[in-house]
Amino acid sequence: MDTLLPIQDRGGPAQPLLLATGLRKHFPVAGGLLGRTTKVVRAVDDLTLSVAKGETLGVVGESGCGKSTVARLLIRLIKPDKGTMVLDGDPVDEPHGITVNELRRQVQMVFQDSYASLNPRLTIAETLAFAPRAHGLPAAEARERVRDLLSKVGLDPVNYATRYPHELSGGQRQRVNIARALALRPRLIILDEAVSALDKSVEAQVLNMLVDLKTELDLTYVFISHDLNVVQYLSDRVLVMYLGKIVELGPVEAIYGNPQHPYTRALLSARPSMDPRKRTHEAPIQGDPPNPIDPPSGCRFRTRCPFAEDVCARVEPPLTDAKFQAVACHMRVAGSGHSKAMAA
Amino acid sequence: MTNMLQVRDLHVTFVTPDRTVHAVNGVSFDLARGETLGILGESGSGKSVTLRSILRLHPEHRTRWSGSIKLEGDEILDMAPKALSDLRGQRVSMIFQEPATAFDPVFTIGQQIAETVRRHTGKSETDAMKRAKDLLEMVRIPSPAQRLKAYPHEMSGGMRQRAMIALALSCNPTLLLADEPTTALDATVQIQVLLLIRELQREFNLGVIFVTHDIGVAVEVSDRIGVMYAGKLVEMAPVERMVDAPQHPYSRGLLASTVHDGMRGQRLESIPGAPPDLAAVPDGCSFAPRCKFVRPDCTASIPSLREVEASHAVRCVLAA
Ligand SMILES: Nc1ncnc2c1ncn2[C@@H]1O[C@H](COP(=O)(O)OP(=O)(O)OP(=O)(O)O)[C@@H](O)[C@H]1O
Ligand SMILES: Nc1ncnc2c1ncn2[C@@H]1O[C@H](COP(=O)(O)OP(=O)(O)OP(=O)(O)O)[C@@H](O)[C@H]1O
Ligand code: SF4
Ligand code: SF4
Ligand SMILES: [Mg+2]
Ligand SMILES: [Mg+2]
Numbered sequence: 001m002d003t004l005l006p007i008q009d010r011g012g013p014a015q016p017l018l019l020a021t022g023l024r025k026h027f028p029v030a031g032g033l034l035g036r037t038t039k040v041v042r043a044v045d046d047l048t049l050s051v052a053k054g055e056t057l058g059v060v061g062e063s064g065c066g067k068s069t070v071a072r073l074l075i076r077l078i079k080p081d082k083g084t085m086v087l088d089g090d091p092v093d094e095p096h097g098i099t100v101n102e103l104r105r106q107v108q109m110v111f112q113d114s115y116a117s118l119n120p121r122l123t124i125a126e127t128l129a130f131a132p133r134a135h136g137l138p139a140a141e142a143r144e145r146v147r148d149l150l151s152k153v154g155l156d157p158v159n160y161a162t163r164y165p166h167e168l169s170g171g172q173r174q175r176v177n178i179a180r181a182l183a184l185r186p187r188l189i190i191l192d193e194a195v196s197a198l199d200k201s202v203e204a205q206v207l208n209m210l211v212d213l214k215t216e217l218d219l220t221y222v223f224i225s226h227d228l229n230v231v232q233y234l235s236d237r238v239l240v241m242y243l244g245k246i247v248e249l250g251p252v253e254a255i256y257g258n259p260q261h262p263y264t265r266a267l268l269s270a271r272p273s274m275d276p277r278k279r280t281h282e283a284p285i286q287g288d289p290p291n292p293i294d295p296p297s298g299c300r301f302r303t304r305c306p307f308a309e310d311v312c313a314r315v316e317p318p319l320t321d322a323k324f325q326a327v328a329c330h331m332r333v334a335g336s337g338h339s340k341a342m343a344a
Numbered sequence: 345m346t347n348m349l350q351v352r353d354l355h356v357t358f359v360t361p362d363r364t365v366h367a368v369n370g371v372s373f374d375l376a377r378g379e380t381l382g383i384l385g386e387s388g389s390g391k392s393v394t395l396r397s398i399l400r401l402h403p404e405h406r407t408r409w410s411g412s413i414k415l416e417g418d419e420i421l422d423m424a425p426k427a428l429s430d431l432r433g434q435r436v437s438m439i440f441q442e443p444a445t446a447f448d449p450v451f452t453i454g455q456q457i458a459e460t461v462r463r464h465t466g467k468s469e470t471d472a473m474k475r476a477k478d479l480l481e482m483v484r485i486p487s488p489a490q491r492l493k494a495y496p497h498e499m500s501g502g503m504r505q506r507a508m509i510a511l512a513l514s515c516n517p518t519l520l521l522a523d524e525p526t527t528a529l530d531a532t533v534q535i536q537v538l539l540l541i542r543e544l545q546r547e548f549n550l551g552v553i554f555v556t557h558d559i560g561v562a563v564e565v566s567d568r569i570g571v572m573y574a575g576k577l578v579e580m581a582p583v584e585r586m587v588d589a590p591q592h593p594y595s596r597g598l599l600a601s602t603v604h605d606g607m608r609g610q611r612l613e614s615i616p617g618a619p620p621d622l623a624a625v626p627d628g629c630s631f632a633p634r635c636k637f638v639r640p641d642c643t644a645s646i647p648s649l650r651e652v653e654a655s656h657a658v659r660c661v662l663a664a
Contacts, residue, residue, distance in 0.1 A: 062530035062531065062532065062533075063501075063530050169618040170387075171618060172618070199386035199387055199557065199619075200386065200557070200559075200598055200601050200602050201386065201597055201598060201601045201614055201615035202614075202615075202618065203601070203603075204601035204602075204603070204612040204613065204614035204615075205614040205615075205616070207603070207612055208611060208612050208614060211611075226530070226531065227603075228531070229602075229603045229604050229605065229607075230603050232603075232605070232608060233603045233607055233608055233612075252608070256605075266532055267531055267532060270531045270532045270534070270535040271531065271535075271560065272534075272535065272538070272558070272560030272561050272563060272564045273560065273563060273564060274559065274560050274563055274587065274602075274604050274605075275563070275587065276563050276583040276584050276587055277584070279563070279564055280535055280538075280539065280564060281539075282539070283532070283535045283536040283539055284532065284535070285532050286536065287502075288500035288501060288502040288503065288530070288533050289500075289530060289532075289533075304532075
């Protein structure tokens with residue numbers, strides 16, 4: 001039985017905390033008139049990403065692009081069809097690596113829906129003590145930990161430990177969810193739209209708290225959100241997804257200051273203006289994102305891209321292997337055949 | 345501009361066996377033809393209840409009202425069923441966050457729009473269908489003739505939202521009520537729909553009340569913005585004024601706590617605590633428990649909405 005002490009770093013700062021390679025998840029769905037033909041939703045397709053120790057990796061993209069599927073793959077709530085994961089040097093779910101249970105101790109997740117993810121019949125203290133007790137922490141120590149967790153997320157233990165979820169506001173419930181994610185002293189927390197349901201004034205409280213906890217507990221975050229402003233505020237690096245694929249990945253300053261992919265640019269300029277004197281006059285792109293069942297051939301963005309050319313329909317653009325800012329667009333691949341690309 | 349809509353001291357209370365909710369506690373405002381009023385506020389502040397009151401959509405037996413809502417001189421709170429049905433069918437239209445509530449899944453988009461047109465104009469089936477096609481074209485749905493034959497579930501979210509706008513405009517209303525119509529849409533689709541609403545508003549000189557919790561969205565569409573808190577308007581100002589110089593401590597907190605460009609690394613300003621329970625009628629400023637400027641006269645009585653300058657009103661004892 002482990003003692004639930006904080007987990008020691010192993011590979012040093014240069015080794016990624018989490019490395020996922022070639023992750024793929026396709027969901028079969030019934031199609032056709034009688035639901036007899038099976039089609040697949042290509043929710044996540046050959047996605048490779050690494051999360052450095054101590055960073056916040058932001059993940060953005062429109063609804064259905066696969067953000068939550070990535071999150072669920074990273075903590076193995078679902079099994080990938082393909083791909084491997086390595087946690088601080090240890091392969092996950094492989095003979096000489098660590099088990100999925102060990103992964104889930106080190107990697108925790110917070111969801112958007114703060115109500116659905118708490119058991120209505122348990123008090124806050126019972127909810128928070130559950131996982132530590134299951135990992136063998138004695139009752140007295142578990143009580144101590146609950147007090148500590150509640151104070152960490154800014155809830156007075158005396159006042160809140162004995163309440164039930166319905167006796168809390170949305171912001172307070174989300175604090176409890178974050179406390180629960182911290183209960184096993186994880187190293188990485190995946191926050192999937194964790195502040196999206198909160199009102200702005202409460203969202204700011206929770207964001208401040210996330211920043212403090214990260215320093216205090218030496219955490220690493222994967223922060224998933226459709227709110228580009230919040231991702232910019234919190235992230236060190238940002239990954240932009242479109243229909244199950246990474247289209248761009250780089251430091252936050254580069255993605256927001258100098259976006260390279262036409263989709264990243266469109267997404268950023270679709271943000272409503274905060275200045276009435278600089279209202280938006282033209283939508284950056286038209287139409288809706290296509291269905292992830294049967295996504296477009298070649299570049300999946302081509303049906304909405306103002307720069308699409310023949311090659312975009314024929315060949316899938318690779319994600320450039322630039323360490324700094326990686327882009328998946330034929331305009332950035334020398335010799336791709338796109339008229340705006342450099343010659344090879 | 346003449347005022348088409350006047351709301352005066354509106355109170356709406358829901359009474360159920362197990363609880364009472366004072367959802368709207370004295371809301372007053374005017375709206376001119378051709379004007380867009382944005383109503384901004386957090387969850388539960390009474391935005392939707394205010395909006396739905398204009399169509400009297402609340403369950404009659406559980407709702408207690410007082411105050412006045414006049415549309416072009418007609419008192420909505422006193423309307424007889426026939427007048428109310430004309431109001432809903434011809435003078436005022438509403439669009440929502442979830443278009444599923446506007447469309448019946450078993451009929452095509454064309455059938456549903458044409459049926460509404462027929463009911464309100466008495467046009468023939470063929471003419472009504474032609475008008476439905478024109479409406480889809482007007483909301484910039486590609487290949488409108490084909491789309492008439494589509495069922496709601498066969499359309500993407502953005503497309504359905506456009507179709508709902510077409511349905512809302514099918515009876516030539518003068519007032520359009522929009523309750524977070526773009527909240528569920530993707531960023532790149534939301535901006536398209538916002539621009540569409542703005543264009544149609546100008547083209548038909550509509551009065552629009554646009555409810556949202558997103559400041560950026562309110563800024564994109566509104567001429568004036570009203571900020572709601574705990575069932576009251578706490579501040580109302582032209583959009584530039586609201587963004588440049590909000591006066592009420594709550595509006596200021598709301599704007600300051602909204603994350604936007606260039607705030608990276610800064611600590612966010614946040615408002616402590618949470619909005620009040622609406623079970624009791626407030627007897628002072630509802631924001632007092634969270635306000636860092638609170639003083640005795642804030643809770644002695646309800647602060648009045650005072651004009652600090654032309655068209656800019658603030659409900660706070662500090663406002664001068
Ligand atoms: N269990 C499942 N079965 C079938 N399809 C699924 C399943 N889970 C997800 N999908 C589909 O996979 C795609 C990606 O979904 P996912 O939830 O990862 O998107 P997302 O980026 O998180 O979207 P959102 O912003 O709406 O949360 C979607 O088309 C979704 O409908
Ligand atoms: N029919 C009803 N019966 C009882 N209470 C109601 C009813 N409709 C609304 N309420 C309550 O009235 C209050 C104001 O609700 P309203 O829907 O206007 O909020 P809102 O500002 O639109 O919030 P949101 O941003 O979450 O949509 C809430 O406390 C809500 O629970
Ligand atoms: S590869 Fe082609 S279609 Fe895709 S983003 Fe680049 S230019 Fe546009
Ligand atoms: S009236 Fe008093 S409590 Fe209310 S907002 Fe103004 S200063 Fe704050
Ligand atoms: Mg998701
Ligand atoms: Mg509402």
